[in-house]
Amino acid sequence: IVCGISNLLRHVHLAKLRLENYTGSLFSSRSSQRWNSASMAHLSYHWWITLGAIIAYTHGQQCNFQQQDCNCDENSNTCVFNLVIEQIQTFASYQVENNNIDNLDYQSRGKSGGTYYIDANGSLTNTIFSLSNRTGKCIKIQNEKFSDNNCSIPMTVDGKTFRSALTVNGLIPGPNLIVYEGQTIVAKVTNMLSSDTTSIHWHGMHQRNTPWMDGVGGLSHCPINPGTTFTYIFKASPSGTFWYHSHSGTQRTDGLFGALIVKEKVTPDFTNYFFQLSNDEFYLSLIDWQLQPSEDLFAQLEGSIGFFPGLPIGQIPQFGSQWRTYAADGSEVGPFPYWSGLINGRGRHANVSYSQSRLTIFNVDNGISSSGDVRYRFRMIGAQSLYAYRFSISDHKLTIIAMDGYLVQPMDVDYIIIHSGERYDFALKPKNRTEVGSKRDYLIRAETLEVDNTKSAPYTSLNHIVEAILHYGTNSDQPSSSMYSSIAQSYNLNCTRTSNCTVLNCPFVNYNLNYNISQCLKLTDLQLLLPTPDNELPAKPNQTIFFNFGFFGDGSSSAINGRNFMLPSMPPQTQGVSTTGKCQVGPGVSCSTSSTNCRCTHIVDIAESNAYVEFVFSAVGVGSVGNGGAGHPVHLHGHSFHVVDIGYGTYNSTTGIVNGTNSDISCTSDERCSSPGWANGVASSKDFNVTKYTIRKDTIIVPAGGYVRVWIVVDNPGYWFLHCHIEPHQMEGMAVVINELPSKQNCPPSELTLKCNDFNWNVDSFNAKVLNPQPCSTPTPSPPSPSSCDAVTPAGIATIALGVMCLKILTA
Numbered sequence: 001i002v003c004g005i006s007n008l009l010r011h012v013h014l015a016k017l018r019l020e021n022y023t024g025s026l027f028s029s030r031s032s033q034r035w036n037s038a039s040m041a042h043l044s045y046h047w048w049i050t051l052g053a054i055i056a057y058t059h060g061q062q063c064n065f066q067q068q069d070c071n072c073d074e075n076s077n078t079c080v081f082n083l084v085i086e087q088i089q090t091f092a093s094y095q096v097e098n099n100n101i102d103n104l105d106y107q108s109r110g111k112s113g114g115t116y117y118i119d120a121n122g123s124l125t126n127t128i129f130s131l132s133n134r135t136g137k138c139i140k141i142q143n144e145k146f147s148d149n150n151c152s153i154p155m156t157v158d159g160k161t162f163r164s165a166l167t168v169n170g171l172i173p174g175p176n177l178i179v180y181e182g183q184t185i186v187a188k189v190t191n192m193l194s195s196d197t198t199s200i201h202w203h204g205m206h207q208r209n210t211p212w213m214d215g216v217g218g219l220s221h222c223p224i225n226p227g228t229t230f231t232y233i234f235k236a237s238p239s240g241t242f243w244y245h246s247h248s249g250t251q252r253t254d255g256l257f258g259a260l261i262v263k264e265k266v267t268p269d270f271t272n273y274f275f276q277l278s279n280d281e282f283y284l285s286l287i288d289w290q291l292q293p294s295e296d297l298f299a300q301l302e303g304s305i306g307f308f309p310g311l312p313i314g315q316i317p318q319f320g321s322q323w324r325t326y327a328a329d330g331s332e333v334g335p336f337p338y339w340s341g342l343i344n345g346r347g348r349h350a351n352v353s354y355s356q357s358r359l360t361i362f363n364v365d366n367g368i369s370s371s372g373d374v375r376y377r378f379r380m381i382g383a384q385s386l387y388a389y390r391f392s393i394s395d396h397k398l399t400i401i402a403m404d405g406y407l408v409q410p411m412d413v414d415y416i417i418i419h420s421g422e423r424y425d426f427a428l429k430p431k432n433r434t435e436v437g438s439k440r441d442y443l444i445r446a447e448t449l450e451v452d453n454t455k456s457a458p459y460t461s462l463n464h465i466v467e468a469i470l471h472y473g474t475n476s477d478q479p480s481s482s483m484y485s486s487i488a489q490s491y492n493l494n495c496t497r498t499s500n501c502t503v504l505n506c507p508f509v510n511y512n513l514n515y516n517i518s519q520c521l522k523l524t525d526l527q528l529l530l531p532t533p534d535n536e537l538p539a540k541p542n543q544t545i546f547f548n549f550g551f552f553g554d555g556s557s558s559a560i561n562g563r564n565f566m567l568p569s570m571p572p573q574t575q576g577v578s579t580t581g582k583c584q585v586g587p588g589v590s591c592s593t594s595s596t597n598c599r600c601t602h603i604v605d606i607a608e609s610n611a612y613v614e615f616v617f618s619a620v621g622v623g624s625v626g627n628g629g630a631g632h633p634v635h636l637h638g639h640s641f642h643v644v645d646i647g648y649g650t651y652n653s654t655t656g657i658v659n660g661t662n663s664d665i666s667c668t669s670d671e672r673c674s675s676p677g678w679a680n681g682v683a684s685s686k687d688f689n690v691t692k693y694t695i696r697k698d699t700i701i702v703p704a705g706g707y708v709r710v711w712i713v714v715d716n717p718g719y720w721f722l723h724c725h726i727e728p729h730q731m732e733g734m735a736v737v738i739n740e741l742p743s744k745q746n747c748p749p750s751e752l753t754l755k756c757n758d759f760n761w762n763v764d765s766f767n768a769k770v771l772n773p774q775p776c777s778t779p780t781p782s783p784p785s786p787s788s789c790d791a792v793t794p795a796g797i798a799t800i801a802l803g804v805m806c807l808k809i810l811t812a
Contacts, residue, residue, distance in 0.1 A: 063177070065096055066152060066170040072179045074263075078763055079179045079236075080186045085198050085246075085256060088167050090157050091116050091127075093138040096150045096170070114139040116154045118356045122481035124154065155255075158289050158340035159357035160349035165293075166193075166246070166256040172345040173383070174244070174258030176283050181239035181262050184763055187232040189224060197223030197248055200232065202260060203421065204242035204405055204698050206638055209773045210234050210766075211718025212574050212748040214637055217248040218567040219721060219737065221574050221748075222756030230759045233766040236262045238640070240405020241379040241423040243285070250294030253385035253727050255345075259283045261379060262405070268529070270401070270427070273410045275373035277427060282362050285381040286389050286418065286446055286466065289340045289347065294385060294727065297336055301728050302557070307336050327449040328459055328515070329508040330657035331704035332630040334386060335728065338448060341389070341466025348467060354484035360468040361478050362444070364428070366436045375399065375427035380418060385727040388419040388507065388633075388701070389446035393470055394491040396442065399427040400504060400526070404640065404697040407529035413521065414493055414501035417449070419633035421699035421725035424504075428470075436472050441479050443491040444468040449507075457655040458514035507631040507701045509648045512656040522646055523695050531692035538642060538690055538711040541614040543607060546676040548618045548667070549632045549702060549724055549734055557732045558724065562672025564599040564733030565723075572603075572737070573719045573745075574752045598672070602736045603719075608743060610714050615641065615722075617700070618707035620661040621673035625649055625705045629658070632729065634708070635699040638720035638740070641710035642694045645686065649705020661705040699725060717741035747776035 063070035063081045072079035088094065094113040119125045126139050138151035155165065155172045168174025179185060191198045199217030207214045213234045217223035224230045245257035267277060290297055291309055300307055308317040325334040340349040348357035364376055380391065392398070397412045402425035416424050446466045451459035469487060471478055479487065495501035500518030503511070511517040552559045559565075563583055570576070583600040606613055617634045650660035664682045667673035678686075690711050702708050723735035746769065749761055 063169055063175050067175055068171065070175045070177050072177075072183060074180050076183065078184045078186060079177075080188070081175075081177055082188045082190070083168050083174065083200070084190045084192055086167050086170070086192045087164055087194065088152075088155065088170075089115070089162070090165050091154045091162055093154050094152045094170075095138050096152055113151075116156075118156060118159055118358065118481075120353075120356065122355045124156070155345065156358050157342060157345065158347045158349040159352040161289065161291060161340065163292055164254075166251055166254045168256060168258055171258075172255040172342075173285050173287075174256070176259040176261060177244070178261045178263065179236045181236055181265055183236045184766065185232070185234055185236050186763065187244075188229055188760070189232065190229045191224045191226050193226050195226055196251070197225055198246055198251060198256070199223050199230075199248045200244050201247040201637070202232070202234065202242065202244050203635070204238075204240070204423070204640075205234060205260075206237060206640075206716060207234055207718070208237070208716055209746045209770045211638065211716075211720070211745065212571075212752055214573075214718070214720070215244075215247055216637070216721050219571055219573060219719060221571050221752055221759075223248055225757060228758045231761055233761065233763060235770070238262070238405055239264045240402060240407075241381065241425055242405060243381045243383065243423070245383065247721075250298055250385075250727055250731065252383070253287065253290070253294045257285070257287075257383045259285060259379070259381055268401070268407055270410060275375050275399075275410075275427065275429070277377050278374050281377040281379065283344070283379050283381070284360075284362075284468075285344055285383050286391070287342050287383040288338065288385055288387045288448075288466075289342050290336075290385070291339045298728055298731055301335055302732060309337060309339070325450040325462065326453050327507070328451050328457075328511060328656055329651065329704065330453065330625070330629075330655075330659075331507070333388075333448065333450050336386075338387060338450065338462070338464040341387075341446065341464075343444065343446070343466055343468040346468070348484075350463075354488065355481045357481060357484065359481075359484060361471050362468065363471050363474055363478070364430045366430055366433050366440075366472040373429065375429050377401070378426050378428055380416070380424045380426065382418040382420050382422045382633075384420040386420070387448040387450075387464070388417055388631075389448060389466070390503065391416045391418055391444075391446040392493055393428070393444050394442040394493065396428060396431075396470070399429070401425050401427050401529075403523070403526070403695065404699060406640065406696045408526045408695065409529050409693075411504075411521070411526060412502075413504045414495065415503040415517075417503060417505040417507065417701075418446075419505075419507075419699075419701050419725070420727070421633050421635045422505075422697075422701075423699075430472070439490070440472040440477075441483070441487045442470040443488050444470055445491055457657075458512045505701065507703045508656070508658065509651060510656070523643055523697065523700065524646055526695055527693040528695060532642075532694070532696065535715075536713060537692060538612040538713045540689070541610070541612040541711055543610045544614040544616060544678075545604060545606075546616045546618065546665075547634075547722065547736060548621055548665075548673045548676040549634065549729075550619060550621050550624055550673060551630075552621075552672045558729040558734035559598070559672070559732075560602065560722075560734055560736045561676065562598055562674040563602045563736075564597075565602045565735040565737075566599050566733065568601045572739075574748045598674075599733065603739050604736055605739045605742070606714055608741055613712050613714055614644075615710050615712060616665070616676075616707055617702045617710070618662075618665045618676060619702045619704050620649075620665045620676070620707070621667045624661055625658045629704045631704045632702045632724040632734070633699055633726065634702055634722070635725045636712075636720065636722050636738070638716050638718055638738075639712055640696045640698045641700075641712045642690045642696055643700060644688045644690060644694070644709040644711055646703070646709075647707045648703050658705045662707055665707055714740060717745040719745075744773075744775055746770075746773035 092115050115127045116124050117127050152170050189200050199215050201215035212221050213232050214220040239262045242260040244260050245252040327333050341347050344360040346358045346360045392415050399410050399412050401410050404423050448464040450462040453459055495516040502519045504521045506520035510520045547560050552562045583602050647662045649658040652659050666679040720738045723730045
């Protein structure tokens with residue numbers, strides 16, 4: 001409270017003195033005494049600090065333990081979220097001393113707890129002792145909600161898998177952070193893991209002038225050490241559907257992710273397409289869930305040891321399998337076996353009965369369209385480790401309205417293929433009461449692209465799925481788990497030879513005709529709804545940089561241009577970068593073209609003279625087709641890009657199997673394809689222009705044997721990660737760093753350059769950095785001398801009223 005009063009009154013007093021000096025100079029006969037712009041800036045600074053203290057700390061949003069939706073007030077300038085990372089055991093409930101995340105005593109690990117399972121009646125039941133033989137907390141949970149005795153709700157995931165996992169504020173996935181475009185996000189991330197570091201990447205946020213807030217541990221900033229807190233502050237821009245996730249090791253697919261929704265200030269208008277969006281919307285995340293922690297699986301994958309899903313704990317395996325599966329085009333899908341999937345943290349393993357599972361249920365109103373065509377917006381996030389999903393809803397069309405945050409001209413499809421890192425928004429037209437009748441529940445279904453390729457085409461699906469339910473009704477009349485099975489059996493999309501279905505985002509040219517899918521829509525078949533602003537529209541680039549994604553070296557490990565990426569010894573964005581081990585594209589690289597192994601910190605510099613640049617992402621070269629070849633979801637940090645063209649491999653006309661790479665790309669004679677480029681004459685014949693309605697994305701699937709061309713405006717200085725979003729591929733080294741405009745990169749806060757521990761700064765310091773970016777070679781103007789009470793604490797909120805009174809007195 002003392003700090004709150006001191007800080008507020010100090011800025012009020014300084015603002016008052018500045019104003020007195022300024023008004024006095026206005027009437028002075030000496031023009032030299034008139035205030036310059038710097039003096040006005042100082043005056044503005046102190047008044048805005050005072051106002052900011054009143055606004056920012058009264059509208060901040062604390063995200064409490066197991067609070068699913070954390071909404072920021074639309075009228076607030078600043079949104080404050082506290083996120084705590086913990087390791088838990090699935091199916092376990094933990095005692096929580098305080099559900100206020102701002103109080104670190106809330107932590108659950110090491111406290112009293114209990115373990116649960118879902119019994120044959122669908123009830124959550126304690127597993128350890130009968131209640132009569134045990135006393136204590138967290139041995140009985142009612143209504144499966146955070147209970148009065150402060151016990152967490154168990155994460156039942158797929159109904160089967162009892163394993164360690166990671167949570168954000170006690171949840172898998174973490175809480176939905178919901179803000180508005182242009183607001184300042186303050187995310188205080190506390191690492192409560194026992195020994196592992198962590199970091200949080202804000203997927204899709206451009207981080208303009210704040211590249212050290214991008215959240216790639218070891219690249220953007222030091223990883224967050226156990227027991228420490230790192231405060232991320234950045235602008236919520238652009239608007240759209242985004243997400244946050246760990247960018248340290250394999251933590252993302254162990255549960256460390258959540259939705260980041262940046263709402264438009266004005267609801268998108270689809271009047272020209274004869275529908276409008278409801279105020280109610282839904283957030284839907286997909287993830288493939290594994291039998292054991294992802295780090296263990298990765299160790300087995302990298303060493304080609306094999307997988308042993310039925311092996312008792314601790315037993316030495318005597319047999320195993322490589323478990324490689326393939327898609328309809330013959331490209332590799334899974335180097336380890338599919339286990340289960342989750343929608344919003346819930347799902348069902350194939351060996352679990354429906355009655356012993358928990359599925360996510362989305363409630364819609366069958367009367368919403370009575371006054372016109374009003375549709376629900378679903379924001380879908382692909383958080384998978386490995387598998388692309390083909391998503392659909394029984395007996396419903398999906399109207400695509402946005403991709404990776406950018407609104408598109410609506411188009412109806414039956415399926416959406418979504419890979420890791422991608423986001424798709426679709427509008428769902430609810431059935432009216434007559435259409436619904438007595439059938440109130442419809443299966444939401446996502447299926448991997450895996451097929452049984454041991455038989456002839458058309459190949460049958462391996463039926464690796466994840467499910468949820470669309471329910472016409474409310475929470476009070478939702479279906480019980482005993483009804484899940486009948487809902488699943490009624491799944492229908494009516495894809496027949498006379499009524500074909502349409503799929504968006506196929507990673508190949510088309511399905512075999514026998515699949516009854518008439519059309520695979522490419523992303524380039526769509527157009528933006530709103531024109532791209534002139535300053536974000538690239539003209540024809542004068543530099544093209546090629547990145548080939550493949551498997552090379554003695555171990556056929558994941559690489560870009562034949563190089564396995566390794567993190568530098570220190571974060572280049574905050575501590576500078578050493579040229580030792582740096583490998584660049586082109587002649588004279590440190591990794592020779594004859595080398596079968598190349599592991600280094602792969603950094604590609606963009607020439608500062610370039611205003612626009614073209615990236616070509618390809619998946620060609622040795623092993624790019626046939627067994628071992630794969631498509632790759634490629635994500636670029638710090639940017640969105642305009643998708644100019646998608647090229648595919650060549651296919652067997654009978655089976656649909658990809659049997660050759662696209663001839664537009666040449667790898668010369670280098671098996672590692674370390675210097676890919678256009679084949680002779682291709683560059684001149686492939687002539688494109690970007691229009692204001694050309695599709696924009698930040699994550700895109702590169703088809704096996706093919707390529708993707710994207711154009712980028714070079715306007716965001718920083719070190720930006722470019723990588724395959726399949727987690728095992730990125731972990732093995734399928735990544736590169738883009739060094740953009742190094743002479744203009746905004747110098748990080750001094751606290752980030754000196755040490756790797758707690759980093760806590762405030763909105764005032766952030767604004768000074770963003771509004772006045774300075775490269776490290778240029779001295780940064782010193783801010784006003786800080787006070788020991790520079791930060792207004794939550795306890796100081798109660799003093800705001802007193803501060804306002806003092807403000808009136810001092811300015812009287």
